[in-house]
Amino acid sequence: MTQHSQETVIGQVTSVFGVKGWLKVYSYTDPVEGILNYRNWTLVQDGKRIAAELEDGRRQGQGIVVKLRNVDDRDLARTYGGAEIRVPLAELPELPEGEYYWYQLEGLDVFTVEGECLGYVHHLMETGANDVLVVRANEASIDQRERLIPYLPDQVVRTVEIPTRRMVVDWDPEF
Numbered sequence: 575m576t577q578h579s580q581e582t583v584i585g586q587v588t589s590v591f592g593v594k595g596w597l598k599v600y601s602y603t604d605p606v607e608g609i610l611n612y613r614n615w616t617l618v619q620d621g622k623r624i625a626a627e628l629e630d631g632r633r634q635g636q637g638i639v640v641k642l643r644n645v646d647d648r649d650l651a652r653t654y655g656g657a658e659i660r661v662p663l664a665e666l667p668e669l670p671e672g673e674y675y676w677y678q679l680e681g682l683d684v685f686t687v688e689g690e691c692l693g694y695v696h697h698l699m700e701t702g703a704n705d706v707l708v709v710r711a712n713e714a715s716i717d718q719r720e721r722l723i724p725y726l727p728d729q730v731v732r733t734v735e736i737p738t739r740r741m742v743v744d745w746d747p748e749f
Contacts, residue, residue, distance in 0.1 A: 582677045585659040595645040612661045619657035682741045
């Protein structure tokens with residue numbers, strides 16, 4: 575999930591829906607309907623950036639369908655398939671103390687409670703039970719292994735220090 579300066583990815587266009595220009599989107603927000611709270615999107619596809627305005631949207635089965643302003647037919651809608659949906663970070667709501675957006679955790683250096691560097695948070699995965707940190711090796715890490723560490727605040731993740739770009743985990747490096 576790459577960043578463009580001050581924005582973050584909140585979903586992806588998956589396919590067309592119907593014949594009037596509606597699109598199916600996969601929302602990365604929690605709850606999934608949260609994606610509908612953002613009106614001004616930037617669609618990023620094959621390196622091109624397209625400004626888009628959300629006109630309408632709703633829950634449809636397990637997913638979300640949306641209507642973008644000036645996208646009124648299936649053929650035009652089809653051209654947006656696969657596009658990332660991005661919004662400015664400034665539009666994201668403030669989270670309660672101790673809660674973080676994924677983009678804030680990506681790139682943090684990860685240390686054990688004993689002070690051993692395991693690498694950095696490359697990205698996170700949703701598994702259903704809990705989110706998982708994908709920690710990749712860097713120059714400072716104790717080895718070159720990739721580790722999957724459950725994102726369980728207080729149990730596994732002891733501290734998250736955004737200003738110092740550091741996370742401390744209670745995790746056995748042998749895992």
